[in-house]
Amino acid sequence: MPILALSKTIDTPEVHFDHEKGLFRIEGESYPENAMEFYRPVLESLNTFVETAELPLKIDFKMMYFNSSSSKCLLDIFDLLEEYSTSGKKVMVYWYYQEDDEDIRESGEDFAEDLGLEFNLVAYK
Amino acid sequence: MILKNLFEDYHSFDNQKILMFYKGAVSQETMVDLGSFLRSSLCGSKKIRSIFSVFIEMSHNIRHHSLERDQNHVGVGLFMIQQTEEFFTLSSGNPILSAGKEEIRREVEMLRTLDKEGLRKLYLQRRKTGELTNKGAGLGLIEMARKSDTPIECEFFDCDDKTTLFRLTVQVAKGD
Numbered sequence: 001m002p003i004l005a006l007s008k009t010i011d012t013p014e015v016h017f018d019h020e021k022g023l024f025r026i027e028g029e030s031y032p033e034n035a036m037e038f039y040r041p042v043l044e045s046l047n048t049f050v051e052t053a054e055l056p057l058k059i060d061f062k063m064m065y066f067n068s069s070s071s072k073c074l075l076d077i078f079d080l081l082e083e084y085s086t087s088g089k090k091v092m093v094y095w096y097y098q099e100d101d102e103d104i105r106e107s108g109e110d111f112a113e114d115l116g117l118e119f120n121l122v123a124y125k
Numbered sequence: 126m127i128l129k130n131l132f133e134d135y136h137s138f139d140n141q142k143i144l145m146f147y148k149g150a151v152s153q154e155t156m157v158d159l160g161s162f163l164r165s166s167l168c169g170s171k172k173i174r175s176i177f178s179v180f181i182e183m184s185h186n187i188r189h190h191s192l193e194r195d196q197n198h199v200g201v202g203l204f205m206i207q208q209t210e211e212f213f214t215l216s217s218g219n220p221i222l223s224a225g226k227e228e229i230r231r232e233v234e235m236l237r238t239l240d241k242e243g244l245r246k247l248y249l250q251r252r253k254t255g256e257l258t259n260k261g262a263g264l265g266l267i268e269m270a271r272k273s274d275t276p277i278e279c280e281f282f283d284c285d286d287k288t289t290l291f292r293l294t295v296q297v298a299k300g301d
Contacts (some may be wrong), residue, residue, distance in 0.1 A: 010157055031160075031181050033153040036257050065174065067181050068264035072257045103174050110249055 004045040012038055013063065017045055022055045027062040035069035039076070046080045056090035057081070063104060074111070082115055092118050099123040141207055148203040150195035156184040163206070167213075171300045175272040176213055179295050180204070182265040183217035189260040191219035192288055212274070212296040223289045226281050232266060233293075237276040244271045274298035 008014035013028030024046070032038040049057070059081065066074065085091040095108035105121065112119040138146070144166060147159060163180055167173045187202030195201055202219030221229075239247065248267045255263050270277050273295040282290040 010161075011153070031156075034259055036259060065177065067178070067185065068268040069185070069257060071268075072252055072255065072264065075252055101174065103178070110245065114249065114253070 002045065002048075004041065006042070013066075015042055017042070017049075019045075019049050019053065022053065022057045023060075024057065025060040025062070027060070029064050030066040030070035032070070035067070035073050039070075039073035043073070043076055043080065046077060050080050050084045050087075053084075054089060056092065057084060058092045058094070060094045060096065061108070062096040064098075064101075065104075066107075071107070078111055078115055078117070081117060085117055090118075092120070094120045094122055096122050096124055099125060142209065144206045144208055144213075146203075146205045148201075150197070150199040150201050151184045151187045151191075151204075152197070152199045153188075156181065156188070159184070159204070170213075172213065172297050175297045176206070176215065179215050179269050179272050179297065180206075182269050183215065183293065183295075186265055186293075187217060187219045190221060192222060193220050210299075212298055215295045215297070216292060218290055218292045220284060220288050221291045223283065223287055226289055226291070229279060229291065230281070233277060233279040236266060236270040239270070241271065269293075269295050272297060 002019055004015060004017040006012070006015040008028045011029065012032050013026050013030050015026050017024045026042075030038075061074075063074075081091050081093065093112075095111070097104040097108060105123075108119075108121050112121070145159070145163060147155075149155070160177060160180060164173060164177060167176060170176070183204055187204070188200040191200035191202045193201040200219065202217060204218075205216045207214045207216075236244065236247075244267060248264060248271060251264055251267065266277070275296040278294040280292040280294075282292070284290055
């Protein structure tokens with residue numbers, strides 16, 4: 001099973017997705033020139049996983065900042081996670097925010113609100 | 126003459142408490158560099174996250190929607206951040222087609238009537254139903270309104286019968 005690995009840049013996050021272990025991690029800042037283009041391989045990889053895998057999926061979001069176009073792409077990620085979850089598989093979402101960062105905490109709550117997923121907000125120093 | 130203008134401009138920038146002023150093409154690289162500069166010059170301010178976010182959305186608007194283009198077709202516009210006792214005031218300016226003026230005005234007027242909770246609901250609803258294109262998700266104005274501590278403002282200055290200069294103003298309170 002494939003591993004997706006994108007390195008962090010100043011305007012795009014690090015993405016690491018191990019299909020075999022069911023671990024997905026996205027970390028950093030996201031304000032790319034073209035969000036649709038940046039997230040396309042990420043969504044494709046996740047889509048393949050959702051269509052074929054059976055094992056529990058653990059997702060770590062550790063975003064420091066994302067712009068509005070990226071936010072739309074993150075919602076697309078959550079939609080796929082929900083699809084996986086409604087087909088009876090286990091999905092655990094961990095949304096990390098710096099303890100004084102209300103913006104990231106609130107955007108985590110915003111995503112959690114509409115989704116029927118196990119959603120954990122985790123503060124860090 | 127040039128020196129006299131320079132002298133006047135120097136004081137004008139001081140009097141208007143301008144922290145940063147940029148007029149030119151806003152490529153991705155330029156935006157990243159200006160953003161880093163903004164962060165380092167406002168380092169320590171509690172509101173840096175909101176300011177950075179508004180800056181990115183304004184830059185994005187200029188890059189994708191300005192009528193003026195440089196030789197590489199990158200959108201050209203103006204960005205400015207000023208400081209008053211209570212607020213950081215962020216402004217962007219770029220020419221647009223006059224035909225698009227009313228649509229923007231209506232959208233801004235509508236956003237001005239919403240409180241924080243109303244803006245949040247609209248943002249979530251548009252994010253869910255809206256289409257993402259190469260120009261973005263159509264969420265930029267709402268995002269800026271959410272970060273703004275006063276209702277966002279737009280102004281239009283007609284250049285000729287086809288083009289108008291669009292100015293957008295967002296204020297972020299300095300806080301304690």
